[in-house]
Amino acid sequence: MNARAGVALAWKNLFRHGRRTIITASALAFGLLVYIMADSMLRGIEVDTERNLILYETGAAQVLAEGYLEERDLRPLRYAIETPEEIESALEESGIKAVARTTFSGELIVFQDPFPEDGSVQVTGYGIDPSDDGDVYRLEETITKGRFLEPGEDGAVLGGWLAEDIGADVGYPITIVTRTRGGFFQTLELDVVGIADTPNPIINRYAVFVPIDTADFYLQMEGAVTEIAVAGKLRGVDRALTAQMEQELASFPGVDVVGWDRLAMDYVAIAQTKNSGSSTILFFVFVIAAVGVSNTVLMSILERRREIGMMRAMGLYDGEIRRLLLLEAAGIGVIGAGIGIALGAVTNYFLVTNGIDYSFWLRDMDAGYRITGVLRGVWNGDTFASAFAAGVIITVITAMMPVRRALRTTIVESLRTD
């Protein structure tokens, strides 16, 4: 059968039972719509999380003292970079923006008056350079109350959720109990000068920022810092950047260069889990499509057994009939996938422009993602293309079995069918 006649016949057969075709295609379309939406949101969360990690928590990469990374959760001050200025200069000479920080853990203690009640909470302290921190981080832009830090002051900026949890306000005194680099207990008496509402929940919930020279004094760091963070691209791990840093710092013994992904292993683990979640969605799309299409093709073939027998008697090869029936199945796939990605595009437009406000439960959830409020989707052409291709391929593959069954029947049996 010539190709044109085959395509024309397959197209007409598609609409022989138009309602059935549309219902089957709709099942496929719905599955693909769910896939596109889920993928868009999960990718959106990834984009936001990586940006919020890099801009508020880790930078694009960090220089750490050897041994620090393995014990980073304990915030050990004994693994410190002794000559941060030299390293910063070396990096900045090669065009890399760098800023030093000292991170420490401590217990924040508050007392009634002015606080609503006595209590303590574990916090992460960040000694930051108020004049240079903006080269890498965006903390200053998120101050919603009070002001940003000034060098040398005994002041603190609190994460927004932390301030809310303990009832802190600008001007309130706080006490942080920690240990110095030498291991001695130390108390930092500070005044809250500002409150930062960042889009990073870890910072919002646990962070207390103090000027780095104040931290240096109380923690007896003697000019050393725990990390030097650098600016870089906001999506994905910048391997070129870390490679360049390693090259620039080859002459500095005892330091490691690590990308942000190694500083946020909790998130990386979640992101990998998400990928398997996407595969699960795709699997369910496959099941929905497979059941619907298989049923439609099977019914179509059973109804047309005599017609198929007639065409075989006329001299159509089995391969030609197989192609004809698979072309019809592909047609259902094209219609379903077309509707699916069209609906997906409309829905995704809403997700990208407006997003969905999940702030009411994100506040209470610590899922590893660095997002606090509105979840937005992203446009990803690959997802649309793969959804379309998957829809068509799934329908064709699913149709193969009933088609094979139809062609196993002899011509005489087919023609005898009532």
Place this chain on the structure above:
Amino acid sequence: MITITNLVRTYQTGDNEVRALRNIDLAIATGEFAAIAGPSGSGKTTLLNLIGCIDEPDEGTIEINGSVVHAGKAKERALFRRENLGFVFQSFNLVPVLTAEENIALSLSLLDMPAAERRERLRAIIDEVGLTGMEDRRPARLSGGQQQRVAVARALVKDPKLVLADEPTANLDSETGAAILDLMHELNQSHKTTFVFSTHDPMVMDRADRLITLRDGRIVDDDLRRRAS
């Protein structure tokens, strides 16, 4: 044209063995208009299926124009059918989504043929079978007789050597059936195409040039008188 030698076809239905054809020997010449008659279960359709290469014998041979037609592979038999045979079925077996013209053209779409020749053949056969003006109608909008005309046109348009028709008038009233038979006979004469058809309708038998009668899988009568006359 058709030479059948010692043809045997046996079916297994459950535990029973049905001998549909028993040692059939038969020769049909080019251009004949032959009917195979007999009661239900006599083996008419089985014989047509075997001649039409859509079934395989258990024993014996069928030669059409010197070739043993059931000897080849399925694809070779399909190629033989598309190039040499036309089929007309009792229940028309038209494709409901195609128009009358498209149904007829379906037969030509299997052949490698210039578009102009295809159009010319279509126009001619539609005219010959009296379907002019109904080309764009789908089968649902055609009467039984008109549908069978489409089926006859579909079988003949590719100019086959042999047309096999299984009870072509069984689903038609007697007047329409007679008209279809007359049409087939005219086409047999004008195209010089061999027609072999099965029937148990006396009206159809009367119009055949040759009447081969089967009973219990055997040829019990072969009336050549009409051909002679």
